[in-house]
Amino acid sequence: MNVRVVVVDDQAMIRAGLTALLTDEPGIDVVAEASDGAQALRAARTFRPDVVLMDVRMPGMDGLEATRRLVEAGSSARVLMLTTFDLDEYVFGALRAGASGFLLKDAPADQLIEGVRVVAAGEAMLSPS
16 A cells, blocks of 8 residues: 655745655655645645655744644644754654654655655654754
């Protein structure tokens, strides 16, 4: 069975790139995209993904708040947080919110793909840096 993914990022080019990368990977299906936390919550309810690939910083509802709400709502989706900012406060905030993993956006493509598969399998994934 394929891993169902929702890609959430406020930058359209980043979303498109992540979607293209994941779509080319066997066993992974991108079922929706969202540009902010509120859209991410709606997409998770509608499409019931296995993994939500969530940007930390977005206008409106950020990724940390969206993750917290997703977890509180009892969603079975696992959240893999992405950010360009290598800040401990984001890592700790993501983990407190209930994220299963945390990667920097400059991670190699194979590490992102591995991260999606790892968190989908119920494990945790943290950026080595």
